[in-house]
Amino acid sequence: MTETPPTYDAQVVVIGAGPAGSATALRLAQNGIEDVVLVDAHDFPRDKTCGSALSPRGIKAVKELGVWEDIERLAYPISGIRLVTPGKREVFLDAPGGKTQAVVCLRRDMDYQIFKAAKAAGVTFLPEFRAKEPIVEDGRWCGIRAADGRTVRARYCVVANGAHSKWGADLGPKREIRAIMGWWKNVPFRPKAIEMIFDKMVEPYYGWLFPETEERVNIGITYEDRDGKKNARKLFQAFLDAYYADRLADAEQVGAWKGHPIVYTYRIGHLHSPGRVVVGEAGRMTHPATGEGISFGMRSGIWAADALRDVIRRKVPEAAAMQIYTARCAAAFSPSFWAGGAFRKLLRSGVLDRAVDLAQTQVVQEMMRRFLTHL
Numbered sequence: 001m002t003e004t005p006p007t008y009d010a011q012v013v014v015i016g017a018g019p020a021g022s023a024t025a026l027r028l029a030q031n032g033i034e035d036v037v038l039v040d041a042h043d044f045p046r047d048k049t050c051g052s053a054l055s056p057r058g059i060k061a062v063k064e065l066g067v068w069e070d071i072e073r074l075a076y077p078i079s080g081i082r083l084v085t086p087g088k089r090e091v092f093l094d095a096p097g098g099k100t101q102a103v104v105c106l107r108r109d110m111d112y113q114i115f116k117a118a119k120a121a122g123v124t125f126l127p128e129f130r131a132k133e134p135i136v137e138d139g140r141w142c143g144i145r146a147a148d149g150r151t152v153r154a155r156y157c158v159v160a161n162g163a164h165s166k167w168g169a170d171l172g173p174k175r176e177i178r179a180i181m182g183w184w185k186n187v188p189f190r191p192k193a194i195e196m197i198f199d200k201m202v203e204p205y206y207g208w209l210f211p212e213t214e215e216r217v218n219i220g221i222t223y224e225d226r227d228g229k230k231n232a233r234k235l236f237q238a239f240l241d242a243y244y245a246d247r248l249a250d251a252e253q254v255g256a257w258k259g260h261p262i263v264y265t266y267r268i269g270h271l272h273s274p275g276r277v278v279v280g281e282a283g284r285m286t287h288p289a290t291g292e293g294i295s296f297g298m299r300s301g302i303w304a305a306d307a308l309r310d311v312i313r314r315k316v317p318e319a320a321a322m323q324i325y326t327a328r329c330a331a332a333f334s335p336s337f338w339a340g341g342a343f344r345k346l347l348r349s350g351v352l353d354r355a356v357d358l359a360q361t362q363v364v365q366e367m368m369r370r371f372l373t374h375l
């Protein structure tokens with residue numbers, strides 16, 4: 001006799017335990033909401049293809065969630081940047097006093113800290129739960145079913161399953177940045193500095209080197225490929241040959257190269273429907289110029305959790321709370337997303353080359369630092 005797969009009941013089910021989903025679950029628990037079930041296709045800790053850079057916005061979010069100390073302990077501090085322009089000009093910008101501006105923390109470690117805090121706060125986790133289809137009754141999301149038949153029924157469902165999600169509320173065509181990256185040991189690099197290389201072969205995007213520890217870096221490229229004709233591995237090899245051949249000569253590669261899309265938007269429009277709220281990259285909330293997504297994932301998760309708290313406590317009707325959530329994300333993220341779009345256009349006009357030509361002066365260096373911080 002075959003056993004019937006179990007059904008779980010929850011107040012809120014969160015689908016996906018990346019930064020967006022785990023932040024949502026953690027904040028719900030911190031808000032005093034009980035019966036929160038978090039599901040993921042994997043068990044944790046798990047890997048995620050990512051540059052793993054946590055921006056000042058991201059640090060602010062993890063501080064609010066109370067997990068900064070845990071992440072800081074495992075992270076590599078960043079206080080400077082090496083910029084290379086499409087015209088091959090180069091500049092180093094350092095934070096005043098060498099102050100840490102950002103960190104790089106391997107996603108296996110960073111995500112696990114947020115996830116662990118959510119579990120410690122009382123969230124129930126179901127691993128290896130590959131969500132297959134939502135349970136929708138009379139147009140309302142009422143839960144989620146896994147490929148193995150397990151089911152979680154819930155009053156509210158949070159969609160947090162990242163770039164490949166099919167359950168975003170925005171039905172318009174997806175915009176994608178392509179990315180491919182690898183990891184190496186023994187690559188010489190300037191301590192505490194990331195590198196961003198805006199070469200024409202990946203225009204309007206960039207290649208990067210991010211140090212993860214004293215010994216290990218990740219290197220990658222983001223690029224556009226609207227008609228799917230580019231060969232990612234060839235493009236990445238050409239980039240490595242052009243910029244890192246010398247430094248990789250004695251390096252040891254760790255693992256295989258990995259590719260992954262980044263889904264972005266300029267306009268945040270649709271993040272909810274009855275019983276469903278979408279957070280993080282499932283809601284296309286990544287930066288159109290840099291591909292940054294960790295901070296937007298956590299921030300949207302925090303705000304979605306606060307909106308759900310108000311609904312569950314009957315302070316605000318569901319539709320109004322969800323509109324407030326969407327408006328908060330749009331107001332906070334859109335200026336930066338639009339600036340990202342403008343930056344992409346400016347790149348093609350040669351403005352970065354001219355800025356770096358002028359960057360020998362303190363004033364222009366300060367302007368560039370400020371611009372990069374606000375991008």
Ligand SMILES: Cc1cc2nc3c(=O)[nH]c(=O)nc-3n(C[C@H](O)[C@H](O)[C@H](O)COP(=O)(O)OP(=O)(O)OC[C@H]3O[C@@H](n4cnc5c(N)ncnc54)[C@H](O)[C@@H]3O)c2cc1C
Binds near residue numbers: 040042050180294
């Ligand atoms: C190459 C690359 C480099 C990047 N570098 C950076 C960077 O340096 N800094 C930065 O801020 N951002 C970076 N990003 C973007 C960043 O990785 C994402 O935007 C961010 O991870 C989004 O968080 P999320 O929680 O929304 O989704 P994810 O982190 O993708 O988490 C989604 C979770 O959902 C789970 N899941 C997926 N499908 C299912 C399913 N059917 N059922 C159950 N669970 C499921 C997954 O296992 C995963 O744990 C990069 C992206 C790429 C591809």
